[in-house]
Amino acid sequence: MGQTGEHGEAVDVVDVPDGVGGRMARRSPAPTMRDIADATGVSQSTVSRVLSGTATAVPIAEATRQRVMATARELGYRPNPLARGLRGAPTMLLGVIVRDIMDPFFAGAIEAASLEANRRGYNVVLGHAHHSADEAVALWGILEARHCDAILFLGDLRDRPDLVEDLQNTSIPVVALWHGSRDSGIPTVSVDNRGGIASVVGHLVGLGHRDIAFAGPKRLGDITEREEAYVAAIHDHDLIHRPGYIQEAPNDFEGASGALERLLALDRPPTAIVAPTDVLAIGMLHAAQLRGLEVPRDLSVTGFDDIPWARVSVPALTTVRMPTEAMMAAAVDLAIGGGSGHADAHPVLAPELVIRSSTGAAPSDAEGGA
Amino acid sequence: MGQTGEHGEAVDVVDVPDGVGGRMARRSPAPTMRDIADATGVSQSTVSRVLSGTATAVPIAEATRQRVMATARELGYRPNPLARGLRGAPTMLLGVIVRDIMDPFFAGAIEAASLEANRRGYNVVLGHAHHSADEAVALWGILEARHCDAILFLGDLRDRPDLVEDLQNTSIPVVALWHGSRDSGIPTVSVDNRGGIASVVGHLVGLGHRDIAFAGPKRLGDITEREEAYVAAIHDHDLIHRPGYIQEAPNDFEGASGALERLLALDRPPTAIVAPTDVLAIGMLHAAQLRGLEVPRDLSVTGFDDIPWARVSVPALTTVRMPTEAMMAAAVDLAIGGGSGHADAHPVLAPELVIRSSTGAAPSDAEGGA
């Protein structure tokens, strides 16, 4: 203990034998309805009727109800969700499986899922798959089996086609988000990657940029779409697709730094870089500063997602705002909200360009890029 | 059952018309051991013996075992954790209740918890309390009742003393992290805030700083300790405690910006600012840049936690590295690892100073601070 004895002297009020995680104050293994019934002198089913909230089903004598409730409170009764679940009651739990919590984008998505779930009386059970698809499979097994009423998958799953296949055979609804909008048999909520990238490239072109590069990870559903959208946008603006202008970069700070190095080493370095995620873009900002480049004077950088950090990067990041809340609302509707569920099973939502300070006029041709 | 009437409507679960989240490939409501028994022509308990893994209990004819397993695989059998749980089996679930997932520090903590839990065959169930202590209470209720085998609370809970009290009466182990090291009756794992702040202030003093300020949120266990540690450190170095050098700042970017403004408006602005979290420190970096201040030439800034973003801030942040993994390992030990559990119920781990680029020599007295 940092500073013991300084303040609260650990006043022993209760008679707790030894407070460590092991043995707690009371030993009774959690009071059950039986206990309350015995203590109150009524039958267990009466207790159930009083305590299950479905009181309207059968009238109960007010006196009895009071006595039962009193004893319940006294004994500190808490319903056993396992037993309820066994009987077929919904667990009111929404499973969310994500591969990388540390990615602030997904952290935000989880927050949104949690909010949206709470709105409907649900709670979120988070399964964290540490980047590994195998763990995702295991988690799915855990969350399945009516432990959760529905499951959301965040991010791309296509490197595990068997998973996707299994998912269709499950007994509970599964919805995937940011899984790429290509059809894969399961309900999917996605963002219009093409539109988002188009708006970013348009913005850059409007600023006079002609040498626009892209750097992002490969083989990740959503991200791949953004790369394709970049190629399409370059084409749409009649720009030259220069060799080396598409760099592979893992979605982390090192990836950003490496890609920037390679881009700057080109014969004709780009004057602007389109990154498919804010993490990458912010990594570029940092790497550029280390390289002595000033953004946006020497180089413009754009991101995608609009994570909170994009507002406080130096300089603040021009990016594409992900409609996370709306996507999550749609996903939760698909998963649990819509019993009638005649909603579109594959909604694609529109993102929005957010212009901040990491983009500026293209440098004059002479000093192009660096 | 919080809200009546809503679900009581007995919605037909089966036979959902179209493929949205409704009808999946098969309609059988999940195969049970009974089904396998019937299909195989053995008794249900034999199926249980084969499938429950506890095979060593009673010998089973290899032929039978094979037949059972085959049918099980065929039917796509999955054990029902609810039923197992009802029987008293551990759920192998570790509940983690956190108030702010978006805070990257806690995101990292969750990641660590997840890793540590997985290492022991557990999975993490995340309860998200949206900053509200009331929700934390509700979550606790949900995760309790042997739905989880143990619960971790991340962050300070002391604004809800009743929660803490309840926690001691629970039937499952509860451990709190970053709850401040003052004793509160429940097992707690914390960091040596005092040591961490002392090292930061020492570093700053070594660089020639004499006018060192502090800005952080109030009334948050761990953070309050950091503030007290700052006061102590200032005193230990025989520095003058100047008025206004302790500013209140909510733990977000706006908070950082506001506090910086107020600090710079002082008669004698500080040459260095000690922030109790990296979020605040990075917010200051951004705000300083907006103000035209160059860090660390004009102002030094330090953080606490060493979140991943601290490495890529501009400039990279000098901070105190939280021993998150070690703390989490200790916490999980306390919660589930130690059945014997004779570990220290209140370990305090040491953080480590990480010097990067946001701190530098104090400006000469003339230009002090701005």
Place this chain on the structure above:
DNA sequence: CTGAAAGCGCTAACAC
């Protein structure tokens, strides 16, 4: 209005 009894899917004594 209330009690008795069945059973959700599974495990664990007990029999044979």
Place this chain on the structure above:
DNA sequence: GTGTTAGCGCTTTCAG
């Protein structure tokens, strides 16, 4: 070796 029989805590008929 395998089948029978009890329940785990709860909801829900079905009888009073």
